[in-house]
Amino acid sequence: ELYAGRVMFPGTDNNHMLLKMMDLKGRFPVKMLKNHARVYTDLLLLEPHFTDLQGTFKFQQRVLDPRTKEPRLNYLDILKPKTTIAAIFKTTKAGADDPKAVLDLADLLEATTSLNPENRPA
Numbered sequence: 001e002l003y004a005g006r007v008m009f010p011g012t013d014n015n016h017m018l019l020k021m022m023d024l025k026g027r028f029p030v031k032m033l034k035n036h037a038r039v040y041t042d043l044l045l046l047e048p049h050f051t052d053l054q055g056t057f058k059f060q061q062r063v064l065d066p067r068t069k070e071p072r073l074n075y076l077d078i079l080k081p082k083t084t085i086a087a088i089f090k091t092t093k094a095g096a097d098d099p100k101a102v103l104d105l106a107d108l109l110e111a112t113t114s115l116n117p118e119n120r121p122a
Helices: 014-025 030-043 085-092 099-112
Strands: 050-053 056-064 071-076
Touching: 014 056, 030 050, 030 056, 085 099
Parallel strands: none
Antiparallel strands: 050 056, 056 071
């Protein structure tokens, strides 16, 4: 955020920010999604952001229908990331920055935002 000058996962609400995270990191692990569903339904008494449909977790994207302005759910199956931190950095800063330092920072951020805690640097 400090380097790019913008919020890493901008969104209008938690649901939108989760979608932005998946755009960058890909699908969340099933174990994490099961824990999410359990905590949201049992402890928080809220509707989870993911639902188990036919044995696979789908992201419940909450959107407003453009025609009726009524809320609706789109069920998305996110598999792979759409972009990388390095790609974002290349488009947000001037070419005067040291390209190697920018890629090193992107690599560090990719490692520290890994979805698997065991893959994060200590």
